[in-house]
Amino acid sequence: MKIAVAGTGYVGLVTGTCLAEMGQTVVCFDVQEEKIAALQQGRSPIYEPDLEQLIEKNMEAGRLSFTAEEKEAYGEADIVFLAVGTPEKEDGSADLTYIEAAVSSIAQNMTKDIVLVTKSTVPVGTNERMRVMIERWKPRFLRASVISNPEFLREGSAIHDWFYGDRIVIGASEADREAAELLIRLYEPLGIPIVRTDLASAEMIKYASNAFLATKISFINEIANICEKVGATIDDVAYGIGLDKRIGSHFLRAGIGYGGSCFPKDTKALVQIAGNVQHQFELLEAVIQVNNHQQALLVEKAKQYMSLRGKNVALLGLAFKPNTDDVREAASIVIANRLLAEGAHVVAYDPIATNNAKRHLPSSVRYARSVTEAIRDADAAFIVTEWDVIKQTPLSVFREKMRIPIIFDGRNCYSLEEAKQANVTYVSIGRAAVVGEGCEVKKGKY
Numbered sequence: 209m210k211i212a213v214a215g216t217g218y219v220g221l222v223t224g225t226c227l228a229e230m231g232q233t234v235v236c237f238d239v240q241e242e243k244i245a246a247l248q249q250g251r252s253p254i255y256e257p258d259l260e261q262l263i264e265k266n267m268e269a270g271r272l273s274f275t276a277e278e279k280e281a282y283g284e285a286d287i288v289f290l291a292v293g294t295p296e297k298e299d300g301s302a303d304l305t306y307i308e309a310a311v312s313s314i315a316q317n318m319t320k321d322i323v324l325v326t327k328s329t330v331p332v333g334t335n336e337r338m339r340v341m342i343e344r345w346k347p348r349f350l351r352a353s354v355i356s357n358p359e360f361l362r363e364g365s366a367i368h369d370w371f372y373g374d375r376i377v378i379g380a381s382e383a384d385r386e387a388a389e390l391l392i393r394l395y396e397p398l399g400i401p402i403v404r405t406d407l408a409s410a411e412m413i414k415y416a417s418n419a420f421l422a423t424k425i426s427f428i429n430e431i432a433n434i435c436e437k438v439g440a441t442i443d444d445v446a447y448g449i450g451l452d453k454r455i456g457s458h459f460l461r462a463g464i465g466y467g468g469s470c471f472p473k474d475t476k477a478l479v480q481i482a483g484n485v486q487h488q489f490e491l492l493e494a495v496i497q498v499n500n501h502q503q504a505l506l507v508e509k510a511k512q513y514m515s516l517r518g519k520n521v522a523l524l525g526l527a528f529k530p531n532t533d534d535v536r537e538a539a540s541i542v543i544a545n546r547l548l549a550e551g552a553h554v555v556a557y558d559p560i561a562t563n564n565a566k567r568h569l570p571s572s573v574r575y576a577r578s579v580t581e582a583i584r585d586a587d588a589a590f591i592v593t594e595w596d597v598i599k600q601t602p603l604s605v606f607r608e609k610m611r612i613p614i615i616f617d618g619r620n621c622y623s624l625e626e627a628k629q630a631n632v633t634y635v636s637i638g639r640a641a642v643v644g645e646g647c648e649v650k651k652g653k654y
């Protein structure tokens with residue numbers, strides 16, 4: 209059996225590589241020739257733990273290959289996994305241009321009956337429309353089945369998530385029952401529970417999952433903001449809530465809001481999907497609004513302590529979360545722009561994401577090669593991503609290196625006890641501020 213994968217972003221690369229690791233023969237195609245050229249030399253265009261080693265291993269075993277030729281990818285393929293991007297349009301709805309282009313190319317280049325498996329996140333109804341499209345464009349004597357198989361991987365732990373996911377969702381219409389069974393057999397060795405649905409329900413499971421997780425984050429962030437005002441501590445509150453099994457302890461880390469290539473776009477797309485059927489999704493609209501507010505919160509907090517004009521500010525962490533080089537919709541972009549608008553000089557540090565960040569952040573941001581270089585003589589430090597290398601830097605180092613040791617921590621990397629012992633001014637999320645001696649900065653005084 210030959211498997212083709214369309215798109216070599218996170219989802220395409222992880223899908224192709226992990227299927228090869230499971231013993232399948234896989235060829236991955238992308239329209240970006242430079243990505244394919246790098247991959248053909250065993251180099252991953254993205255930073256994802258363990259991915260490059262697995263790519264190399266499976267290329268050497270002859271199970272995994274990469275091509276920029278559509279014919280080579282789709283000709284003779286039995287199954288095609290579709291993993292192209294579905295970015296956000298200006299109105300928040302999903303842009304399906306890449307999906308349509310890929311379906312058209314698959315239809316023109318297929319030489320056997322195929323099962324088209326949609327991994328990309330697409331609005332409810334898209335797979336049904338894809339069935340119609342491919343039916344119209346493919347050779348008449350061949351058959352194409354369409355399956356919705358949304359992906360739930362998290363960046364930074366994508367390989368683990370493939371092999372140990374909580375569930376696999378397979379949506380298919382009655383007419384494509386055999387194709388769904390083929391896919392179920394392909395996934396069976398993983399031993400992961402399989403949820404078998406119709407096309408629309410599978411598409412909805414993906415959006416509803418992301419929207420629910422985003423809701424949990426905005427909820428805990430709102431609780432954190434109230435905690436600060438009533439003298440409660442968010443760490444204890446989140447722990448106390450999470451022990452209730454009906455709530456669960458995951459996704460209750462308060463911070464500077466969610467970012468990344470999925471939650472921001474998928475929440476907006478679901479508001480649009482609901483709007484298209486005259487349903488105003490008020491709860492999700494509020495989740496999005498809370499998140500926008502939360503991403504800007506750290507700068508607003510800093511302004512209560514100091515004027516940022518002319519200050520040297522260290523921005524620690526640029527990726528939207530640790531263990532990825534992805535900067536899409538990261539809070540660092542909002543924070544850097546706001547700091548610059550307040551007149552601060554920004555020196556940024558990220559262990560992996562700097563090259564990507566340069567494409568997203570204003571050109572006046574300067575870059576350091578280490579935490580200590582970024583905080584040297586700084587007037588304030590903003591912690592934006594909880595990379596190990598950042599959160600393992602003792603606060604005593606901040607005290608020693610900074611001109612005035614004041615830290616605005618958007619990820620609650622340190623305990624209040626550590627902050628007191630290090631004698632720094634430490635402002636975090638949902639917790640009381642710690643004010644160190646010699647850095648009692650107050651509004652308008654600094």
Ligand SMILES: NC(=O)c1ccc[n+]([C@@H]2O[C@H](COP(=O)([O-])OP(=O)(O)OC[C@H]3O[C@@H](n4cnc5c(N)ncnc54)[C@H](O)[C@@H]3O)[C@@H](O)[C@H]2O)c1
Pocket residue numbers: 214215216217218219220237238239240243291292293294306309310327328329330359360361362363469470
């Ligand atoms: N990134 C994630 O963590 C994640 C997780 C689950 C689901 N998803 C969803 O999966 C989809 C892909 O996400 P991603 O982050 O991997 O995207 P990405 O932007 O990293 O990569 C998409 C790739 O598709 C390629 N492409 C565009 N048009 C093509 C075409 N016609 N043929 C072949 N390749 C083409 C692009 O060149 C790019 O390399 C999106 O719908 C996303 O919402 C992403």
Ligand SMILES: O=c1ccn([C@@H]2O[C@H](COP(=O)(O)OP(=O)(O)O[C@H]3O[C@H](CO)[C@@H](O)[C@H](O)[C@H]3O)[C@@H](O)[C@H]2O)c(=O)[nH]1
Pocket residue numbers: 329359360361362363364418421425458459460461462463464465466467468469470471474528529
């Ligand atoms: O308690 C938490 C958990 C996460 N986050 C933030 O939420 C964002 C998203 O984090 P995460 O979900 O770990 O990363 P993604 O790689 O974006 O994965 C999400 O989006 C993917 C794309 O749809 C889905 O496949 C995954 O299941 C879903 O978790 C990041 O900015 C995190 O910092 C918090 O602020 N608090």
